Amino acid sequence: MTRRPRPHQPMRPAWLCRNCAAPWPCSPAQLHLATEFYGHSIALAFYLAANMQDALDDLYSLGVRPDLRAHHARFLGWLSLTRRPRRADLR
Template sequence: MTSHGPVLPIWSCGGCDLPWPCPTRRRELRAEYADAPVSLALYLGAYLVQAAEDMPWAPAGALHRRFVGWTRQPPEVPQRSTATTPAERGKSVTRPNDL
């Protein structure tokens, strides 16, 4: 069980005090719902409705991005730099400035 649950009615994370769902909880939810992205969005949509009732001063768009919007984005993964990757032998590399 996670310690990164919501603290109501302020909707902060009980584990790290960041706005809930925090980055840790988002990673956990992505893993838990890896094969069911629509279910994840519905689950978080229910929380969105409750949060909107608890925080009527919060802009609707900001709440949507916070609770549901991130579910459609691919998970953050470290990007490997291609600057040090050599081109395959016999193939040229096109750089943006060469276009």
């Protein structure tokens, strides 16, 4: 019997991956999100920005003062790697 791989989902309020315990979105989660939102980079950016806000709210509610630059890099900094080239860029 083949076991299905566990998804890389966030565990709140710490925002660590439920599967690998890395800060979410971990590399496998980023790959999954880039695949799921392929061609819809703006929707992905909104989704991640909403998750970043939830993570910040969770951390503030725990009494933690999060590093905003680090959270921006963690949630949104990798997005430029997922953008498809425009047709004008291919020429």
